[in-house]
Amino acid sequence: MIETLGVLKRVLDLAVRDAAIAVNPCSLRSARLPKRPVTDRPVLSPGEVQALARAMPHGSDRVLVKVLAHVGLRIGEALALRWTDVDLDRKTLTVRQSVEDTSGKVIVGPTKTYATRTVTLPNALVADLGDGLERSSFLVFPNRLGGYRRYRNWRRDHWDKACEASGVKALPHDLRATCALLLIDSGASPKDVQQHLGHEDVNTTLRLYARVRPGRSVDLATRLDALIVEAG
Structure with missing residues (x-):
């Protein structure tokens, strides 16, 4: 991997010399590779x-x-x-x-x-x-x-x-996230969902499956309205 990076750096040094690019990214110590885009998988109603x-x-x-x-x-x-x-x-x-x-x-x-x-x-x-x-x-x-x-x-x-x-x-795998969201909507805690789905780590449950169902924001706003009215 280090040898490959060295070859790439020398190639890009030539590109900088020829004014094809402004900076050699291999020379930037703080440079980071772009993150892999996260695909927003659907959650079914x-x-x-x-x-x-x-x-x-x-x-x-x-x-x-x-x-x-x-x-x-x-x-x-x-x-x-x-x-x-x-x-x-x-x-x-x-x-x-x-x-x-x-x-x-x-x-x-x-x-x-x-x-x-x-x-x-x-x-x-x-x-x-x-x-x-x-x-x-x-x-x-x-x-x-x-x-x-x-x-x-x-x-x-x-x-x-x-x-x-x-x-x-x-x-088919999207139905696992659907199940997680249905459980959450029913009042299940993240720990409940973790055990139900068989995850080793509750962070997996939170990161991958605790998504927001379309229309959920409206439901929450309606519940907030009811609480505000109840408080007078």
Whole structure:
């Protein structure tokens, strides 16, 4: 790296000598590389989540969208979910594994943080899991043969088409941020959200997922108005 910088400095010294540039940036001790631009990913409203789910071609895909948005699972965790991980009587879902196929081969392993977490499900999702899905496989969201789905295939054949049909522009991972914001709107603390989503560090929760939902500013102003009126 130092040798590369030295070569670049000598090249740019020639450019300064030829008046092509005013200053050699390699000579500036305080110079910093430009920061990578931060992409502002979307956060879906509850209505957009419902529209996206309705646009899915199959009942299992519709439930999968709701699990991603209302439970906040990573897509690999959702695709690795087994029926033995779901307790509808207790209304809980336990995340133990994750699946990935980035190498061209389906690999089932631990979660990103190597931790197991149990999440309490909302009643509506308990009903969807209990009545809306067949139990023809040990997996909650299997492929046609009962095995693990490949994310890229599901994204291409189902997710992308549903986004186009519903007009919702988002990636599956955006539903984790959506879940975080829904939890915050419901009164959850950052620590609650951290445990719900399975982050190792609460700063990850605050930095990446505590975004502001469009229209949230209006909601807050309305609440402030109510407090001001109450105070007289």
